[in-house]
Amino acid sequence: MSNASHIEWTDCTWNPFTGCTHISPGCKYCYADRLSHRLQAMGQEKYKNGFALTVHPDTFNDPLHWKKPKRIFVNSMSDMFHEGIPLDAIRSVFDVMRRAYWHQFQILTKRSERLLELSAQFDWTRNIWMGVSVESEKYVCRIDDLRKTGAAVKFLSLEPLLGPLPRLDLTDIHWAIVGGESGPQARPIDAEWVREIQRQCQAAKVAFFFKQWGGRNKKKAGRVLDGRTWDEYPAALPVSGEIQPNY
Numbered sequence: 321m322s323n324a325s326h327i328e329w330t331d332c333t334w335n336p337f338t339g340c341t342h343i344s345p346g347c348k349y350c351y352a353d354r355l356s357h358r359l360q361a362m363g364q365e366k367y368k369n370g371f372a373l374t375v376h377p378d379t380f381n382d383p384l385h386w387k388k389p390k391r392i393f394v395n396s397m398s399d400m401f402h403e404g405i406p407l408d409a410i411r412s413v414f415d416v417m418r419r420a421y422w423h424q425f426q427i428l429t430k431r432s433e434r435l436l437e438l439s440a441q442f443d444w445t446r447n448i449w450m451g452v453s454v455e456s457e458k459y460v461c462r463i464d465d466l467r468k469t470g471a472a473v474k475f476l477s478l479e480p481l482l483g484p485l486p487r488l489d490l491t492d493i494h495w496a497i498v499g500g501e502s503g504p505q506a507r508p509i510d511a512e513w514v515r516e517i518q519r520q521c522q523a524a525k526v527a528f529f530f531k532q533w534g535g536r537n538k539k540k541a542g543r544v545l546d547g548r549t550w551d552e553y554p555a556a557l558p559v560s561g562e563i564q565p566n567y
Contacts, residue, residue, distance in 0.1 A: 323335075325393060325396070327393060327396070327531075328529075328531050328532070328543065328551075329391075329426075329497055329529050329531060330391045330392065330393040330426055331390040331391045331392065332386075332390050332391075332392055332393070333392070333393045333394075333396040333397075334379070334382055334383055334392050334393070334394055334395075334425075335366075335376065335379065335394075335395055335396060335397045335398065336375070336376055336377075336379050336380050336382075336394075336395065336409075336413050337373070337374065337375055337376065337395050337397075337398040337399075337400065337402075337405055337409070338356065338366065338367065338369075338371075338373075338374050338376065338395075338397045338398050339356065339369060339370070339371045339372045339373040339374050339397070339398055340352065340353070340371065340373065340397075340398050340399050340402055341373070341402070341404075343430050343431065344430060344455065344459060345455060345456065345482060346430070346453060346455030346456075346459075346479075346480055346482065347430070349480075349501065349503050349505050349506070349507075351502070351503060352371070352396065352397045352398070353371045354503070355397070356370050356371040356397060357370050357371060373398070373402060373404045373405065375405065375406070375409050377409075377412075380412055380413060380416055381416060383416060383417070383420040383423055383425075384416060384419060384420050386420075386423070387422075389422045389423055389424075390423050390424070391423070391424045391426060392423050392424065392425050392426065393426050393428075394413070394417075394425050394426065394427045395427065395428075399428075399429050399430060399431055400413065400427055400429060401429040401431040401432075401434040401435045401438070402431060402434075403431070403434060407438065407441070410438070410442075411441070411442070414442045414443060414448070415443075417445070417447065417448050418443050418445050418448075420447075421445065421447055422447075423447060424447050424449060425447060425448050425449065426449045426451065426475075427448070427449065427450050427451065428451045428452065428453055428477050429450075429451075429452055429453070430452065430453045430459075430462065432452050432461070432462035432463075432465035432466055433465060435450070435452070435465060435466070435469060436465040436466075436468055436469055439468070439469040439470050439471075440470065442470070444469070444470040444471050444472055445472070446472045446473065448471065448472070448473075449471070449473040449474075449475055449495075450466065450469060450471035450473070450474055450475070451466070451474065451475040451476060451477055451495075451497075452465070452466045452476060452477070453476075453477045453478075453479070454476060454477070454478055454485070455478070455479070455480055455481065455482045455483075456481075456482045456483040456485075457483060457484070457485055457486075457487075460485065460487075460488065460489075463476065463488070463489065463493065464489075466493075467489075467491065467492050467493070473494050473495070473554060474492060474493050474494055474495075475493065475494055475495035475496065475497065475554075476493060476495070476496045476497065477497045477499075478496060478497065478498045478499070478517060479497060479498060479499035479500070479501075479531060480499065480500060480501030480502075480506075480507065480509075480534065481498055481499065481500060481501075481509050481513055481514070481517075482501070482507055482509075483513065484510070484512075484513045484516060485513065485516070485517055485520075486516055488517065488520050490520060490521065490524035490526045491524075493524075493526055494526065494527065494554040495526065495527045495529065495552075495553065495554045496517060496521050496526055496527070496528055496529070497529045497531055498514055498517050498518075498528070498529070498530050498531065499530070499531035499532045499534060500532060500533045500534030500535065500538075500541075501534045501535075502532065502534040502535060502536075502538040503534075503536070504536060506534050506535050506536060508535075509533060509534060511545075514530060514545055515545070515546070518530070518545070518550065525555075527552035527553050527554050527555065528550050528552050529550055529551060529552055529553070530543055530545045530549065530550040531543060
């Protein structure tokens with residue numbers, strides 16, 4: 321069975337790789353790092369290495385067995401383009417995503433340079449959505465790398481948003497997710513940073529999804545921005561339950 325997710329913009333997660341290393345300020349209080357060690361302490365075999373980078377070939381074919389169409393967040397507990405993950409393993413995952421055409425696969429990376437370096441080696445079918453995480457203006461260069469890839473659907477995860485992003489170039493970007501940091505040491509988010517991004521998305525006709533305010537109690541803080549929730553997805557693309565596999 322798939323791992324049902326509480327992440328607002330996806331249905332479930334698939335982790336052919338687990339573990340990572342911190343690369344920028346957005347990683348400082350990484351939820352995957354905390355969760356990996358918790359699962360290790362609980363004795364879960366998949367997390368016996370904690371947050372050390374680990375490849376799980378036995379999980380590669382899992383989505384092929386999930387017959388109901390889903391949005392699948394790939395490697396919620398890792399980064400597919402980590403320099404420690406072999407190219408052959410990444411190719412194997414791409415092959416499964418291509419074959420499991422009835423799902424939408426959502427991939428995020430902070431390692432946009434390696435993503436761009438390898439992009440031409442992959443078959444970017446329309447069901448593979450590629451995104452980069454950008455936490456502050458210093459890292460908008462990741463968007464430029466994403467823009468040059470062969471991905472048909474390109475998106476941004478502006479989370480944890482740690483500062484304003486007033487000059488986003490949204491050319492060829494289809495979707496932007498925004499969220500504040502959550503957890504016991506969450507850094508604050510300013511509502512005007514979120515509004516500023518929403519206005520830019522509206523002007524550029526980019527789908528805008530506000531995930532959360534975050535904080536120590538993210539459920540209490542909620543995800544309402546200016547009186548409404550923002551659950552936009554890229555236009556003219558199928559959503560969960562609308563892709564019909566041809567068995």
